[in-house]
Amino acid sequence: MKFWLGLILGALILGAIVFLSGCDSGGERKEIDLSARISNADLRKLAQAKKDVDVLWFGFDLRAGPKEDARQYIPFLKYLQRSTGYRFNLRFTPKGGSIANELGRGVVQFAAVGAGTYILAHAKYGVIPVVRGLNSQGKAQYRSVIVVRPDSPIRKIEDLRGRNFAFGSITSTQGYLIPGIILLKHGITLRDLGSYRFTGSHRNCAKAVISHRFDACGMQDTMGKKLAKEGLLRIIYTSKPYPSSGIAANRDVPSVVLSRVKQALLDFQPKGRDAAGLYNWDKTEMPRGFIEAHDGDYAELRKWAKKLGYIPDINPETVP
Known part of the structure; x- marks a missing residue:
């Protein structure tokens, strides 16, 4: 970005040179206060641009x-x-x-x-x-997965009604938005869950299930598959790609x-x-x-x- 700041400064300097060269060579040479020709607002903009x-x-x-x-x-x-x-x-x-x-x-x-x-x-x-x-x-594209513990009696999305459900971050697509879509498509709203909590990340969401604090969670497919392969979780549903x-x-x-x-x-x-x-x-x-x-x-x-x-x-x- 230094190049476009240089262009601005270069243009100002060039303007001053052109102005000076345009003065009558036979007349009295005028001194020009360049600081007076650049407003404080312009100087602030230049300083911000440099930043x-x-x-x-x-x-x-x-x-x-x-x-x-x-x-x-x-x-x-x-x-x-x-x-x-x-x-x-x-x-x-x-x-x-x-x-x-x-x-x-x-x-x-x-x-x-x-x-x-x-x-x-x-x-x-x-x-x-x-x-x-x-x-x-x-x-x-990516997907979300709904996961439970390997020994959980939960086998399908409908079994989540009345259960305690963990999400990732409240702003997460794979950790909240897509799991919310999955639940709604199966006729389950947040009010139909026993309880729910936003844990802040996919990893925290998984830990909440592994530690028996929650029955299921919605999370990133890549991490979910890895944890399922390690035998720590079981995937009961995989979303369509988004x-x-x-x-x-x-x-x-x-x-x-x-x-x-x-x-x-x-x-x-x-x-x-x-x-x-x-x-x-x-x-x-x-x-x-x-x-x-x-x-x-x-x-x-x-x-x-x-x-x-x-x-x-x-x-x-x-x-x-």
């Missing part, structure tokens, strides 16, 4: 846990840094905070988010979809920056050229890289989200 240029903040929806997620994203951000020339910092959303709000309000410029978080942030702030992740089969997690941008990110970052994401080859240095990238929701994302990809999920009260039916907020 924005120096660091791009990257946030994320919590998946496994803060430490594990950070280990995965930090090498990935180093790739983006090498590919774009911009410096990226990873930001942890504070407890009780929302990555949808942080992305919408410009606390972070980019974020790895699930479809549900994107839908919410787009509805409220007009955030921009950039790319969607490709799963291990090379498809830009648009995968991806990366979204704050709507005020300069177009030249957005374009350069998007191209770097589309060029990302985690199974080939860019594999060196990555940490457990095959366990993420984008193990084979990315494809371009469009808002229309989320039309079906958006309808369900409104039906379930996941998002309000509002116009994008005007963000100062």
